Amino acid sequence: MADGTAVPGSSAWQYVEDVIRRTMARFHFEEIRTPVLEEEGLIVRGIGEGSDIVTKEMFVVERGNDRYVLRPEVTAPVMRAWLQHHLEQRGGVQRLYYIGPCFRAERPQKGRYRQFHQFGCETIGADDPRADAEVIALMLAVYDAFGITGSRLRINTLGLPEERKQYVEALRAWLTPHKDTLSESGRQRLEKNPLRILDTKDEREQALLRDAPLLIDFTGEQTRERYESVKQCLGDAGIDFIEDFLLVRGLDYYMHTAFELESPDLGAQSALAGGGRYDLLASALGSNCPAPGVGFAAGIERLLLALDAQDATIPEALPPDVFLVALGDDAQRWAFREAQRLRRQGISASFDLKGRSMKAQMREAHRQRAPFTLIAGQTELEAGVVQLKNMDSGEQVQLSADKVPEHISKCLRDARGSEDSAPVSSR
RNA sequence: GUGACCGUAGCUCAGUCGGUUAGAGCGCCAGGUUGUGGCCCUGGAGGUCGUGGGUUCAAUUCCCAUCGGUCACCCCA
Known part of the structure; x- marks a missing residue:
């Protein structure tokens, strides 16, 4: 780089x-x-x-x-x-x-x-x-x-430009007798660009400039x-x-x-x-x-x-609406499939890509601040259901798989409706 | 372009007046809970001590160079 x-x-x-x-x-x-x-x-x-x-x-x-x-x-x-x-x-x-x-x-x-x-x-x-x-x-x-x-x-x-030109000459003429007071870069500027001396950081130069001619007078x-x-x-x-x-x-x-x-x-x-x-x-x-x-x-x-x-608070990145937790190979395929289905309906969804343990997936969901997790393993897949967990209350309900999108939408609406804080950004 | 200071784990930093296996906190991973996050406990992974050369029996430690970073001059957003 x-x-x-x-x-x-x-x-x-x-x-x-x-x-x-x-x-x-x-x-x-x-x-x-x-x-x-x-x-x-x-x-x-x-x-x-x-x-x-x-x-x-x-x-x-x-x-x-x-x-x-x-x-x-x-x-x-x-x-x-x-x-x-x-x-x-x-x-x-x-x-x-x-x-x-x-x-x-x-x-x-x-x-x-x-x-x-x-x-x-x-x-x-x-x-x-x-x-x-x-x-x-x-x-x-x-x-x-x-x-x-x-x-x-x-x-x-x-x-x-004309006025400035006259002023530059006047400033140069005024500063020249004080050449010795100027710093080295000040002396260089005197030749090249006297205006720059005006915003010097050198205290001696600043003191000198108190009596210098001003552009406004030209x-x-x-x-x-x-x-x-x-x-x-x-x-x-x-x-x-x-x-x-x-x-x-x-x-x-x-x-x-x-x-x-x-x-x-x-x-x-x-x-x-x-x-x-x-x-x-x-x-x-x-x-x-x-x-x-x-x-x-x-x-x-x-x-x-x-x-x-100023320690300003900067809004954090938006969390996903839901994090999908999958247990087992079949469930991993389900997680991808289900995430796509939700995303197509405007629900933002996230899931694990490392095949990690359930505990790690839950931790990841928590880290991403997902308000809901959808959990499924072999048992759920065979029964055609999923577990929907509210990460805030810890409450968990079992849903029929085909009702998932509408149910999540409703939960999100309820959750957002009850927030009285200002909306950070609309999705 | 000029000058000063700084480079040790993913991050923040200890440490070695040159000497066996280089540490902490946070983070990460796993277990405690046969399928459930935050708190807690236990364990684990992770470092060519920026890189190259030199001095030395021995260098992460000293020296030189180099690369990277930071801050200041200068300049400007």
Whole structure:
């Protein structure tokens, strides 16, 4: 197995996907699936030639003269799909979401894996500030649905490319005299990408930055008004946020609104999710179709870490409705036959495949939390009957073999009817 | 890519200052109950002590390499 590629395949995973999909549906976002394999050019143009992802974190697949990459993120692929399939022709605004694997060739650590899983949404075709606020609200709604608390929403505006460019120069000019205070990587960033210094973890650099110029002061009236509207929408919806003028994003396509959701439970990789507006992505991809967009991306593994840290209860896998216990060779054939009969009628059935003792089969039924067991041996087969045992009460009744499905159905209905706990999931 | 730490049973971990058959708890299997789960009791299976090499009379233990893992830097979900 390649480094950093463990894929959790547990009931927790099922549960997480289920809650995400339901939340997305509540906001009426529609799922879009894009290929895991993408043309290298799309990703390079989309997230920027100089970005860390493109320069050192991509898994490249070559075939003949074609170069593909395993997608490192999903926004650019979604935009490609939107352009390629002319989704703008569907009229209105597209509200889309995705969930699936992404790949980045970084050194694995807590909350960071080479194959990881993202979910996120993209609203394409609207530059209304409410779209930004809606995306943020959706992002928070997901974590809310999981009961995750203590995370912080930070927002900022990255302005327009022109404004940012002026700011970068001003920041560089301001920092250059303080070169000696910067760390080694800080000095490298000063050359390559001064914006990245803003989210430094170095305390001396953080102290220095307190007096540095701010991007917001280099933005024009339009940018500022837009930013104010987004904040106002968030306020109207009662969403708490922290304004952080030092917040930047690592992908080049972002502009205007940028945001990040941080959790104290994650270790060094503290971002649960992040996103922003990317009105110029479509043109970076070579389209002249205007496609203003805004979205967020979130890591499922980090969500699982947060759930774990908060000792959240994750619903267990559903038990079978009935476990069939067989004694002897003839009964083993009966167990398979009977399981199939029940399954065809929508009753979930399970049975032993190792020819184990009755005691072991009963234990297995108990372990699987089956509410009922159906027991048969030579005696029952010859008499055309089976034993139905209620595992909860221990009560056992003998049934005529042909009445089994309807009887079990009835018992299940009775058992479910008497439960006042919330239904976990319908079958 | 850089650095630090860690690899003993399915899992969580003891242990050996180098020395007869490497342990515990949980889990698993079986018996106690000629065909009945949970609790309890008894027994059992399961380990090339990550791998390769070196030092030594002797290595799971020391050394080197390698592979795997973890965390941090960096980066970001």
